[in-house]
Structure formats: C-alpha cells, structure tokens
Amino acid sequence: MSRSTSRGFLPAQICAGVLGVLCVGFAPLTLAADSTAVPEGPSIGPDVAAVEISLAFRPKPDPQRVGYYGFGETATPAMIAGWDIDVRPDGRGLPPGSGSVADGEGLYEEKCAACHGTFGEGEGRWPMIAGGFDTLTESRPEKTVGSYWPYASTLWDYVHRAMPFYEPQSLADDEVYAIVAYVLYLNDLVEDDFVLTRANLATIEMPNRDGFFVDPRPDVKNVACMKDCKDPKEIQITGDSTELGVTPVEHFKGEAEAAGATAAAVDPNLGQNVYQQACATCHKGGLAGAPIVGDQAQWRSRVAQGMGVLADNAINGYQGSVGYMPPKGGQVQLTDDEVTAAVRYMIENSSD
Amino acid sequence: MSKGRHEPADILSLVAEKANSLPLPERRAFLLRGLALAGAAAAGPVLAAVDPDDALPPNIPPWTRSLGRGVVTVPYGVPSEFEANVIRRTVPWLTANNISSISFTPLPELKGIITPNGLVFERYHAGVPDIDPDQHRLMIHGLVERPLVLTMNDLMRFPSVSVIRFIECPANGGMEWRGAQMEALQFTHGMLSCCEWTGVPLSVLLEEVGLKKGAAWVLAEGADGAAMTRSIPLEKALDDTLVVYAQNGEALRPEQGYPVRLLNPGWEGNTSVKWLRRLEIGDQPWYQREETSKYTDLMPDGRARKFSFTQETNSVITFPCPEKPLTQRGRYEIEGLAWSGRGRIRSVDISLDGGVNWRRAELKGLVLPKALTRFSFMWDWDGSPALLQSRAIDETGYVQPTLTQLRAVRGVESIYHKNSIHTWRLAETGEVTNVQID
Structure with missing residues (x-):
C-alpha cells in the first residue's frame, strides 16, 4: 500500500x-x-x-x-532530546529524578489545588482527580486518576507537558515527580512516606489498569425498514429540550421568548458565575500574585482604592508590585459589566 | 431620505442629470468632479438604515442609485453585515473556562458541504497559539532511519494533495445521552465541519524518513500549551492520514492549527492534532491523557472502550430545525447533512412520523468519502404536527441506529460517539423542538 x-x-x-x-x-x-x-x-x-x-x-x-x-535537516540527538517528552506505561521517556509525597504536598497546594481542590475533589467544573473508586458502574461515574486512569505514566507525562494549566511546561522534573507522588497519595495508592522515582513509576499498578478494551464497533445493527416499522400509538416522547432551558436561544427566538436573556442581565448570580469561569483560576489560590478571595488582609488595601479603580484595573489590566492582572483576566469576550460584577462579587466575599 | 442634506446618491443623480445635458468633451471632466464630490459625502459609514418602502418596487433602492465601496476597501473580504448572526457559538456551562473549551459551527445557516474557514468549530485544550511559521518545525523521529526536522518551506516542497473531508469532535451530541437538552441544531450537531484540506500524505513523509523494523504506532504532538498528543496506529498513518497546511484554498486558520496540523479522515477530531510539531514512531501506543482519561467510552459494566477512532455514520435534518422553523403551510425542501467515517454515504431516508414510515431522500451535489453529504426531500406541509427524522446508510451497509439501540449496548455514560437518529418535533405553529422518542 x-x-x-x-x-x-x-x-x-x-x-x-x-x-x-x-x-x-x-x-x-x-x-x-x-x-x-x-x-x-x-x-x-x-x-x-x-x-x-x-x-x-x-x-x-x-x-x-x-x-x-x-x-x-537531520534531527540531531540533542534536538530530539529537547522535544521528545512523552512517557510510556513501561516508563520509557522518564528523565532522571525523584519526588516525595511530602515535597508534593506544598507544590500541589501552590500550583494545583486552586482548580483541582485541596483533596483532588475539583473546584467548579475543573477536573476532579482523586477518589471516585467503585463509581464506574454508577450513574454519573467519577473518572479520576485513581478510579479510571490505567497507568501512572500518563499522569507524569500530562503534568509535565500541560500543567499547571496557566503555566505549562514550567515544572522541574523533580517537581513533577513530587506532584505525581502527591496525587497518587491523594488517591490512596501510595503511603505518605513514598518517594516516586524514575525506577519505580512503571511498577505502580493502577486500580483500573485492566479496565479498557479495544473498541469493538460497529456494535449496533439497525435495519433499513421502510414501511410500518413500528406502531404509531406506541411512540412516546421521552425527552424535550425546552423543558430544561439550559442552552442559549436568544439568537433565534423572538423578543418575548428571550426573557431568559433579560433575566441574565440582572442575574443576581452574574458576578459569581463570571468569577467561577474567568477569575477563580488565579484568585482562588493566589496564582501569579492574585489576591485570594476571602483573604481580607490581602483585599483591605485594594478595596480602599475604591470600586472604580479595582474595576478599571480588572477591565484594562494592571501591573502591581506582586503580580500582573491581564485585561479581563485574559477573558476578553467578557463585557465590562460582567467583569465589574465579578469584581464586586470578589470584594463582597473578601470584606468584613 | 432627508431633503436638506445631499447624500451621495442624490449628488450622483444630479451629476448624471447635468452631464447628459452637456456636450460630450465637457461631460467627462464634469463627471469626474461629480464623482469626487459624491465620494467625499460617502466618506463616513454608509450603512444607514433604509426605510424598507424606499427599496421595494416600484421604488429604486438607494444602493442602485449610488456607488459602492472600491476595490481593497476591505483587502480581506468579510461577510455582509447582515449575516452577523452566522457565527460560532458556545454553551458556557459546558466547560470550566473558554481556554480549554469548544464552540459549535452554525449548521442551520450553511449551504452545500463546505464549512467556511471562519465558521469551523473550535476545540482547544490550551487556547490558540500564535505561531510564526518561520519559527515552527515539524520533527519526525523514533523508529526511523533518518530522523528529520522540516521547516514549513521544506514541507511544502513535497507533492501535495487536496481532499474534502469532515472533522467531527467525537463528543458531538454527547450532551444528549441522558435526554434532550440542547435547544438548537447548532448545539446538538455543531461540533462538525467539512473543508477541502491540502497537504502531504503522512505515508510520503514516513517513507522519506524510512520506518525501522518494529514500527507500529505514530505519536502526534501539538505545539500549543497543551502539547496535545494522540497515538495513531500505523495502518491509518499509511492509509489516508495527511499533514495539512491549508484549508479551503488558504493557509490553515490559527484556530485550525496554523501553520500545520494532522488530518485523520473519518476519525475522532481529537486525533487530527493541531499546531503539529512532532511525529514519533514507536512499537506500541503511548496511552496519553487524551486516549485514557479522555476519549475512551465507559460502558455499563464499568469497563471502557479505547482507541474508538471511527466517527460512525450519522445524519441530521438542518431545515427545518429549531433555529429555522416553518413559517406557513406549503411546499418545502427538507434538507440535511449525512456523513460517515467509513466512507461514502449510500443513501438517506426521511421519516415524518417518528420512524413508522420512511422515504428515500435525494443526495445533492458531491458525494465524497468521509465528507459531509447534503440530502434533500420535497414536502408539502399541511400544518399537521410531525416527528422528523433522517437515517443515513453508508457504503459499508451500516445503518444509522436509534438512540434506544445505542443505549441498550452502551448505557448513557460513554460521552462520545452518539450517532443516533435525531428527532425534531414540528408543531402546528411551525416551531421545531429537539425531542427524543422511544
């Protein structure tokens, strides 16, 4: 061929x-x-x-x-070494290094917990990464590192190549080992004195390592019946999307039906929703010098500048002494009103 | 139109009227002065609201009595401002933020089978990188005789091919496993686009580097902040996988992987890795995050399918649909799209009664393998409620299944690969709703 x-x-x-x-x-x-x-x-x-x-x-x-x-041109061994970052289940591709659960705890708190939660439970819609054991046959299964991922190598590879989300490929190899060790610990897969190394990573047996099989599709056989294929009286409407009302429709439904859009404009939860989607990545855990929501000491001097200044900084961006606030947190699709609502939400939750 | 102020159209008609009364030699100079005057008056935005009555017969509309924009006023053309509704949209609550997220192609508004570049659905794991093509390299290494680094110029020197193929996210429709919840066609099926793609067959590149004994899999890796990776079995890589740098006649859009991406026709869109920077050849799969934690299909027994690459035969009626209801009784062309990751669409059937009786639709225009295929069915609507369905059959004989059939085998937790027959409920009012029936 x-x-x-x-x-x-x-x-x-x-x-x-x-x-x-x-x-x-x-x-x-x-x-x-x-x-x-x-x-x-x-x-x-x-x-x-x-x-x-x-x-x-x-x-x-x-x-x-x-x-x-x-x-x-020929890819030299040095060029390949710089780019070849993948790790396989047999451990091939792992660099020298090691990291302990103890070292990983601090790193995880600093770099991971804002999105993935202190215990790996996941914040908002960010991925839950720990627990969920014995849920794979249940309704709404929790597919975590411990309950679902077949190989520990995948965790090392992924943390190294793509995490933290806002700063990919910034971790030193030993930091990756430590964070991976801690995530395994959060999943009760290693003890608290465990040290993960290049040599022992491939020996870790993940609980769901045998939980996958090659796609067997086509797995369903329909027939192209053309006439009297079923009894019309037995047809039941089992689901109607309009009963939920969870998708944007204002772009095609008339003014009368776009009441949802009007409601959104005065949505009392607007600030919280925008915060969860756009701001929490940094402001929940204090990434990049961001003041942590709920930490009154961090917010006091900022609130003293007045709502106008804070909203203006959030909308247009701000270089402070401890960190940088990108315009609208990088979420340029947000309206000024949405950003202002989020700032108000953060202040309300960080003041006496 | 106000009488007190000279609009460009007024000026031009005055100029034309006057010019006709002048001797020919003087007419030319006069006309040039008049055009300059009209141009100055038109310098501001001319998209003034037009009273509809002024434009309709027997009146002459203002755009017929004036000049339009000159060449390169808009050096890269954009759609009419009256098409502002034809855009990609997202459902914000689907993802934690918009950097690792997805948007949907406006299928109700599209014609034919080609998706315009600016409307191709987006799926990013770490946002869109802005890559300087001169600073971009594609590395090919692993079990090869000649590991290579290619510039974009190197890549474009290889003989190229162009094919029309769809790309579909395997999660297309995945929000509907438990029940109907997306109220619009754009959201039920819009993780789907079809373009003409131009690039180099991966088989040519793999021959160029020379595969070593034991070669069995290819790892494709992106240059974005997710450095996204997928393992591709070598049989696919040598069959119809392409390394593409152009779509619909121009360079890839940044959203689609500029300057270069993989294209695995008919397979999960996720395998068509964008911003492609590296291809490694190995003897076994890598089990990366996107082929273990994600893009595996959990079954009711708690085990999961892996390497579920193929996008199986699917179809949907695109008119009418929730965004495009029927407005009155009478004759309509029901239209829709069908596609199969295994090859060509052989036929499409339409049901108006929820699957009791079916009639053959016509396939319109190009019928290409692993491409969107448009179907058509003429219908006289008498105002009765109806349950509209389409059912596609591909050239392998596979018949698009019902949701009931899929659920019986797969349950409702597998997220991906929901390709079941879709139902629109048409009400007496002409309104169309996404429903599920049993």
Whole structure:
C-alpha cells in the first residue's frame, strides 16, 4: 500500500479505485502490542468489519524510498532530546529524578489545588482527580486518576507537558515527580512516606489498569425498514429540550421568548458565575500574585482604592508590585459589566 | 431620505442629470468632479438604515442609485453585515473556562458541504497559539532511519494533495445521552465541519524518513500549551492520514492549527492534532491523557472502550430545525447533512412520523468519502404536527441506529460517539423542538 504513495498517489484514492472500498483487509480488533485487549460486542457482518483499521498492521518498509526527496535537516540527538517528552506505561521517556509525597504536598497546594481542590475533589467544573473508586458502574461515574486512569505514566507525562494549566511546561522534573507522588497519595495508592522515582513509576499498578478494551464497533445493527416499522400509538416522547432551558436561544427566538436573556442581565448570580469561569483560576489560590478571595488582609488595601479603580484595573489590566492582572483576566469576550460584577462579587466575599 | 442634506446618491443623480445635458468633451471632466464630490459625502459609514418602502418596487433602492465601496476597501473580504448572526457559538456551562473549551459551527445557516474557514468549530485544550511559521518545525523521529526536522518551506516542497473531508469532535451530541437538552441544531450537531484540506500524505513523509523494523504506532504532538498528543496506529498513518497546511484554498486558520496540523479522515477530531510539531514512531501506543482519561467510552459494566477512532455514520435534518422553523403551510425542501467515517454515504431516508414510515431522500451535489453529504426531500406541509427524522446508510451497509439501540449496548455514560437518529418535533405553529422518542 505505502509503496504507491511516494509515486504521487494518495493511498485512499488507490484503494477506493482498485478495490471499490477502502483497502484495509486486515483482521480487525487485534492488538499485538497489548495482549490484554479482549474484543467485545456482536459482529454485524464482514462487509462492515472489513473497513476497520487494524491495530496489528506492520508495514514492510522499502529502503529504496528513504530520502527520495532529501528535504529538511537531520534531527540531531540533542534536538530530539529537547522535544521528545512523552512517557510510556513501561516508563520509557522518564528523565532522571525523584519526588516525595511530602515535597508534593506544598507544590500541589501552590500550583494545583486552586482548580483541582485541596483533596483532588475539583473546584467548579475543573477536573476532579482523586477518589471516585467503585463509581464506574454508577450513574454519573467519577473518572479520576485513581478510579479510571490505567497507568501512572500518563499522569507524569500530562503534568509535565500541560500543567499547571496557566503555566505549562514550567515544572522541574523533580517537581513533577513530587506532584505525581502527591496525587497518587491523594488517591490512596501510595503511603505518605513514598518517594516516586524514575525506577519505580512503571511498577505502580493502577486500580483500573485492566479496565479498557479495544473498541469493538460497529456494535449496533439497525435495519433499513421502510414501511410500518413500528406502531404509531406506541411512540412516546421521552425527552424535550425546552423543558430544561439550559442552552442559549436568544439568537433565534423572538423578543418575548428571550426573557431568559433579560433575566441574565440582572442575574443576581452574574458576578459569581463570571468569577467561577474567568477569575477563580488565579484568585482562588493566589496564582501569579492574585489576591485570594476571602483573604481580607490581602483585599483591605485594594478595596480602599475604591470600586472604580479595582474595576478599571480588572477591565484594562494592571501591573502591581506582586503580580500582573491581564485585561479581563485574559477573558476578553467578557463585557465590562460582567467583569465589574465579578469584581464586586470578589470584594463582597473578601470584606468584613 | 432627508431633503436638506445631499447624500451621495442624490449628488450622483444630479451629476448624471447635468452631464447628459452637456456636450460630450465637457461631460467627462464634469463627471469626474461629480464623482469626487459624491465620494467625499460617502466618506463616513454608509450603512444607514433604509426605510424598507424606499427599496421595494416600484421604488429604486438607494444602493442602485449610488456607488459602492472600491476595490481593497476591505483587502480581506468579510461577510455582509447582515449575516452577523452566522457565527460560532458556545454553551458556557459546558466547560470550566473558554481556554480549554469548544464552540459549535452554525449548521442551520450553511449551504452545500463546505464549512467556511471562519465558521469551523473550535476545540482547544490550551487556547490558540500564535505561531510564526518561520519559527515552527515539524520533527519526525523514533523508529526511523533518518530522523528529520522540516521547516514549513521544506514541507511544502513535497507533492501535495487536496481532499474534502469532515472533522467531527467525537463528543458531538454527547450532551444528549441522558435526554434532550440542547435547544438548537447548532448545539446538538455543531461540533462538525467539512473543508477541502491540502497537504502531504503522512505515508510520503514516513517513507522519506524510512520506518525501522518494529514500527507500529505514530505519536502526534501539538505545539500549543497543551502539547496535545494522540497515538495513531500505523495502518491509518499509511492509509489516508495527511499533514495539512491549508484549508479551503488558504493557509490553515490559527484556530485550525496554523501553520500545520494532522488530518485523520473519518476519525475522532481529537486525533487530527493541531499546531503539529512532532511525529514519533514507536512499537506500541503511548496511552496519553487524551486516549485514557479522555476519549475512551465507559460502558455499563464499568469497563471502557479505547482507541474508538471511527466517527460512525450519522445524519441530521438542518431545515427545518429549531433555529429555522416553518413559517406557513406549503411546499418545502427538507434538507440535511449525512456523513460517515467509513466512507461514502449510500443513501438517506426521511421519516415524518417518528420512524413508522420512511422515504428515500435525494443526495445533492458531491458525494465524497468521509465528507459531509447534503440530502434533500420535497414536502408539502399541511400544518399537521410531525416527528422528523433522517437515517443515513453508508457504503459499508451500516445503518444509522436509534438512540434506544445505542443505549441498550452502551448505557448513557460513554460521552462520545452518539450517532443516533435525531428527532425534531414540528408543531402546528411551525416551531421545531429537539425531542427524543422511544
């Protein structure tokens, strides 16, 4: 298949043209690299299954084609080392280093708790990362690191590449080890004297490591009935979206029905809602020098400047001695009124 | 129009009237002076409200009696100001903030099968980075003979291909597993777009670097603040995966991965990694966050499906819909979109009675594999209430299932891959509501 591509054809076109369907004739649902995978679900016929991509496909490379175009420059080991940050379940990719639960506690409090909660319970809509054990079969399951994630390597990789949310790839390797150790501790997976290292990370067995299997779709077989397919008297309307009224509709519903929009303008919870969405990332935990909501000592001198000054700083941005407030906290889609409402909410919750 | 002040249109009509009475040699100079005068009067915003009666026959509308904007007044064209309603929208409570969030394409307003670049739905995990293409590199390494670093110029020297393919977030419709809650088509199905994409087949790049024995998976990584990653099995990578740098004839939009992204046709949009900076070839998957914690489908028994890549056959009626109700009895063209991650759409059926009886719709225009396909059905509406449904069948014979069938196998907690037959309730008033039926 790949042989033809370097001669200027798109593989899909060849497959569609020659075989009539996508030319993927390999047995589906096998996964050589992961023998724990168990295919599941009813088959609905070979014509459908035949187009599924095989995870077991192995190409036979043609050395004649290597370097045919000769574009680009060689990626040197040093260049690769700087960018190759991924970590696999077997621990491959981990850098030297270590971190203890004790070290992780302080780092977590400083860098993670504002969104993920002191105990990993998650603030607002930010992800819950601890607990939730034995909820995967329940209504509204809690998919946390402990209850759901199959490998500890994924946690190290993700914290290192993308956390903290507002400052990705800012953590030193030892800090990542420490934070990961602490998150594992929050999930009761290690003891409080645990030290996570490059050597022991891959040996940590996550509770849900066997909880995944390769997608068996197509898993449902409908038939294209055309006439008298069911008894009209038995049709029940089981759900009506308008009963909930939770989506924006003012852009297409008339004035009379846009009462919801009017209500939003005088919504007594506007300040709190904007705060939760736009401000809490920094102002809940004190990130980037932000005054913490509820900490009256931090707010007293600021409130003394007056609501007008604070709202103006929040709307237009402000460089203070301890931190920087971006205009509207970076949420430039907010109206000035929304920002002002959020400032008022924060002051009300940080004053006597 | 006020009589006391000279509008550009008035000036021009006066100029034209006067010019016609002059001898030909003098007419040209006179006209030029008149145009300059009219231009000065038009210097301000000319989008004054027009009294509808002034524009309708037998009256001559003001835009017919005046000049419009000259070339490059707007060097990069934008839609008419009267189309201000045709925009991406979000549902704010879906996510904790708008940096790691999603917006929806305004499907009710779109024609044909191509999504304009500015309306392609957005999905960011760490916001849109502003990447200088001269400072961007694509690294290919791992189990390869010749690890490479490519500039954008290098990448564009490879022979290119262009294909029309949809991209759909696997969470499209995912808010409806438990029941109907999105009140608009834009929100029930709008994590969906279709563009012409131009780039290099990944198979060409993988041949160029030379795969080593044992190569089985490709890790794709973005250059955004999430450095988003997905593991792609090599069979897909060598089949129809592209490394694309253009959409609908121009460079990728920043929202869509400028300067370069992966495109895995027919697969979960999340695998089409944007702002692509690195491709690593390995012998097993990496089990990254986006293929374990997210983008896995939890089943009722507490186990979860992984590598659920394919976007299965789906369809929805786009007219009428909640945003576009029927306004009176009479003849209508019911229209909609169908798509399959496994290939072409073979046919689409329409039901007006909640799935009791079905009739074949017509496929309009291009019918391409893994692309949006538009269908049409002419209908005389007599004002009776109706339950409108569409049911797509793709070239593999797969028939779009009912929600009841999906729930029977998957429960309601799997978030992703809800591709069931959708129901609009049409009321006697012409109003259309998103409902679920059993």
